[in-house]
Amino acid sequence: MPFGFDIGHRNIAFYDPERKGIFIHKDQLKESPFEIGDRFSVRKGKRELFAMTIAKDDAGTIFYDKKGIFIERTRKIDILLGGIFDEYVIYIEPEIPHTIKIKALEIVKDNSQKWF
Numbered sequence: 024m025p026f027g028f029d030i031g032h033r034n035i036a037f038y039d040p041e042r043k044g045i046f047i048h049k050d051q052l053k054e055s056p057f058e059i060g061d062r063f064s065v066r067k068g069k070r071e072l073f074a075m076t077i078a079k080d081d082a083g084t085i086f087y088d089k090k091g092i093f094i095e096r097t098r099k100i101d102i103l104l105g106g107i108f109d110e111y112v113i114y115i116e117p118e119i120p121h122t123i124k125i126k127a128l129e130i131v132k133d134n135s136q137k138w139f
């Protein structure tokens with residue numbers, strides 16, 4: 024696995040077709056440094072192919088509420104993630120404090136592609 028760990032149910036976020044976005048449940052963030060009320064924005068700078076990183080940002084538009092984090096689908100997010108998928112792998116980025124990396128599960132599992 025390119026992520027360097029076994030992917031369990033706590034690392035899977037789902038696409039919510041009714042709300043049109045990615046939902047990270049609050050239980051998946053229990054052991055994280057994040058708290059309800061935190062705000063995030065899409066991290067700028069160097070990007071990994073078919074991945075997105077959200078960073079804690081007091082002025083960000085992505086909000087961690089009592090249910091979890093919902094990331095509304097936008098054209099930019101679709102492009103960063105390589106399309107719309109049903110399941111996404113999430114993990115707390117160890118090298119960059121206060122960030123969460125998101126990548127489509129289908130792409131993570133398919134390591135036979137040229138981009139790996």
